[in-house]
Amino acid sequence: GENVEQHPSTLSVQEGDSAVIKCTYSDSASNYFPWYKQELGKGPQLIIDIRSNVGEKKDQRIAVTLNKTAKHFSLHITETQPEDSAVYFCAASVGGTSYGKLTFGQGTILTVHP
Amino acid sequence: EAQVTQNPRYLITVTGKKLTVTCSQNMNHEYMSWYRQDPGLGLRQIYYSMNVEVTDKGDVPEGYKVSRKEKRNFPLILESPSPNQTSLYFCASSLSMRNTGELFFGEGSRLTVL
Numbered sequence: 234g235e236n237v238e239q240h241p242s243t244l245s246v247q248e249g250d251s252a253v254i255k256c257t258y259s260d261s262a263s264n265y266f267p268w269y270k271q272e273l274g275k276g277p278q279l280i281i282d283i284r285s286n287v288g289e290k291k292d293q294r295i296a297v298t299l300n301k302t303a304k305h306f307s308l309h310i311t312e313t314q315p316e317d318s319a320v321y322f323c324a325a326s327v328g329g330t331s332y333g334k335l336t337f338g339q340g341t342i343l344t345v346h347p
Numbered sequence: 348e349a350q351v352t353q354n355p356r357y358l359i360t361v362t363g364k365k366l367t368v369t370c371s372q373n374m375n376h377e378y379m380s381w382y383r384q385d386p387g388l389g390l391r392q393i394y395y396s397m398n399v400e401v402t403d404k405g406d407v408p409e410g411y412k413v414s415r416k417e418k419r420n421f422p423l424i425l426e427s428p429s430p431n432q433t434s435l436y437f438c439a440s441s442l443s444m445r446n447t448g449e450l451f452f453g454e455g456s457r458l459t460v461l
Contacts, residue, residue, distance in 0.1 A: 234406065276437050276452030322389060334405060335450070337390040
C-alpha cells in the first residue's frame with residue numbers, strides 16, 4: 234500500500250520567515266495530494282491540494298509543488314504569521330478502485346514565533 | 348451549520364467493555380471515514396464507507412467494526428477495547444471520493460482504555 238513520509242516533524246520559524254514541509258510517497262499511482270492544517274483541539278482542515286497533472290498551485294501565502302518523477306511534494310508558507318502555528322499533514326490518494334484510501338504523513342508541528 | 352458531529356468527545360473506559368463512538372454528518376455526503384491519531388504516527392485510516400451499506404478496511408482495522416445503515420451516520424464500534432486502542436479518533440466525510448475531494452473532520456473523540 235501507499236506510504237507517506239513527512240519531514241520535518243517539528244519546525245520553528247520567526248514571524249515573516251518562510252516555512253517548507255516536505256513529503257515523499259511510495260505509490261507511483263497516487264494522483265491526489267492534499268494538505269491539512271490542524272489547530273489545537275480541532276479536527277484537520279483542508280488548506281490546499283494538488284492533482285498529478287499540475288506541478289504547482291498557489292493560494293495567497295500558501296503554495297504546493299509536486300515532483301511526480303521523484304515522488305515528492307512540498308508545502309511552502311511565505312510571510313508566516315503566529316496564526317499559522319499548527320500541525321500540518323500531507324496526504325496521498327490513489328485513484329481508480331482504491332480512491333477511498335487517503336494515506337497521511339506523520340505530521341509537522343509548526344511554531345511561528347512573534 | 349454544515350458539520351460532522353462525534354460523540355462522546357472524551358471517554359475513559361476499561362479493557363473489554365464494549366463501546367460505540369457515534370458520527371453524524373448533515374451535508375448529505377456519500378463518503379465517510381474513521382481515523383486514529385497517535386503521536387509520531389499521524390492519522391491512520393481505520394475504516395471507510397463509499398456509501399450506504401458499503402464499507403471497507405483502511406490501514407488499521409483490527410479491533411474495530413463499523414456500519415453504514417444510513418447515509419448520515421457512521422458509528423465506530425470497539426467490541427472489546429484494549430489499552431492499545433487509547434487514541435484520538437476522528438470521523439470525516441466527503442461529498443464523494445470518486446474524484447477525490449475535501450474531507451470534513453469532526454472535532455475528535457479522545458478515548459482512554461485502562
